[in-house]
Amino acid sequence: MGERKLIDINFLVVDEENPRFEAVSTEDDALFSILEDQSLASGNKILNLAQDIASNGLNASELLVVSPIEGTNTYRVREGNRRVTAIKLALQSSLVPSPFKNLTEQFSNLKTAMEQHRLVECYVSDNEEEIGRLLVLRHGGESEGVGTVKWNSAQRARFSQKGNQQSARAISLVENLHKLRGLDNILAIAANIPATNLGRLISTPEVRQALNIEVSGSSAHYLGGRDGLLLAVLEKVKREGVAPIYSKTDRIRLIEETARRVGSGNPEQPLFLPDKSIEVVDETENESRGDESSRASRAGTASLVELENDFHQSDSHGEIIAPRRKPVSRINHDAMFGQILRPKGRMSNDVYRAIEWIDQQYLRNPEDLSHLLPILGFSLRLLMETTAREYYESIGTDQGESAFKSFMKDVAKPAIKVKIDAVEQNDMALASEWIDGKFSFEALFHKWAHGIISVDRPSLVRQSKLVALIINEVWT
Structure with missing residues (x-):
């Protein structure tokens, strides 16, 4: 059996053979692999964990498991590598790998608060069989009640x-x-x-x-x-x-x-089938929508419901047999988005498909269908607002009327910045201008949606490609 021991964080070594990632050769590489594995569109799970530890301390119900490294006074972390990484980077932000330097300042800000947590209670064992059993109990599933049984x-x-x-x-x-x-x-x-x-x-x-x-x-x-x-x-x-x-x-x-x-299961009890013209109001949102933008969003959504009916196929008896949900496959270099998107939310997918369809109608006869350009401009805003609401719905957060602004600031911008920094692309000019604050993507959308400025085709296509970049990074 092992023993419990308080160990300074400097004597704990992140496991280079952590099962979370492929084996690496150094602790620096292990730190990089953990940060990469724990990346989020809006930040990093390790940073979130560090912030929580700095405020509340380590989870007292879960001890770290470590094994002594022969011939040294250090210990290899066998269970708890994320926690050790969070503490190490907060106490010594210079260890943050270069691809994640955008997180350095945030880790550094936690240093003072994290000092009180540098002594970590660990379970020390050099018995591989015992360590293996502890890891299986923690990560191996319920095992018919032997392992951790999660709440539903x-x-x-x-x-x-x-x-x-x-x-x-x-x-x-x-x-x-x-x-x-x-x-x-x-x-x-x-x-x-x-x-x-x-x-x-x-x-x-x-x-x-x-x-x-x-x-x-x-x-x-x-x-x-x-x-x-x-x-x-x-x-x-x-x-x-x-x-x-x-x-x-x-x-x-x-x-x-x-x-x-x-069938309804009880023909004597009539099944209420509401009128098709029922107003599209989601009572689960319970939001006050008084401004022009909100009214426009409701009108746009209602029209999309009607448009969606055109995307259903019917048999000879008029029965709906299947919705056609694939995006339009023909891509023209002058077309919106410049690529095929696959938003993972149903409503955002519907809005995207509607934009694609309207855009193809425009491309067939631009001179006679120029009135579609303002509709496309408004629809881009609607697509981003729908994506924002679906994103926050997926993580169980209700941002209300601020969903679009919050999504663009706290989710989309950080994700695109990481993308630009990671791939070092210099040709993402519009995205770079947006990140640097030289161009207000959101303000242009607002002006298009309210008809304050006219919509021209080159600007429309250009903005749609930034929309595509955001959706591909956050909501695909």
Whole structure:
């Protein structure tokens, strides 16, 4: 058995054979590999970890595991390399590898606070079999209960006590399904859907009516009679995540299409099928949209819903058989974006495909279709705003009306700066001007969206290529 020991950070050596990356020959190379592995579009996980350690100390529930290096007074870190890297770089920012020099100042700012954490409690062992067992327990999965058993989304929501009413209703629905039905297929699927997604699904009254779900406050109950429809809807949400339930229109469409495919399950109880002209308002956002930009966004989104119907194929009986979601494949050097994009969010993908389609119509007859240029200018802003909202949705953050500004400043700019610094491209002129503050990308979008300045084709194409760069780096 090993022993517990307080060790100064200077005597801890980052493992050159850390399983997180391919084996390297020096500790400097190991530091680089860890920073590279932990890179984020908006920063680096190691920097985030260092900031947390500086403020709160190390996680007392997880000891570092180290082994003595023969013939020296140093120890190789076998478990806890990220934590050791975070502390080392904060205490000695000169160790930050050159490709990540943009992080040096932020690490350096943590030095004073990190001094109190330089003595690290470690479990010291020279027994490889024991060390291997400890690593498997930590990283080898649940192993039928022997290893770490992670909480599911419902358990995390209960613990956090920060869940909103939507998440509370989702948890309540699952718990009541268990009480009412025991372990059946519906419960098995529902319990494995994140509470945020299940709550989003049942946030819409039309969906609840169709699925025969009753809510009161933070509780939700399934009243029965729609088993086949409910199971099919839950299976799709579990399989595809938030995409088919992103907006209110998406949720209602999901119910309609699933009901046509599997039936409602209870012909005596009519299934509510809302009018196709229903306003596109996502009640999960609960945002105040009073300015002109927001009204324009709503109008643009509504028109895209109508446009999306043109992208569906129908059989001879008029039934929808599959949405065509592939982007237009023909690329002209004068076309928008200059490449094929694949945004990973459903709505951003829809906006992108609509822009591509409108742009191709323009290219066929530029003289007669010049009125499409302002529409394309506005649509670029809509694409970035939609991407911003989807990005923050994916990380569980609600930025409200500031989503676009926050995304451009805190996510897009840092990602593009890392891209420029890493590949040392001198031909990314527009991106460089934007990063350096010589060109206001956001201001131009605002002026186009509000018709303050006219939209010319060369500027439109130029800005769209910067949009493409951002999406490729952050949201593909």
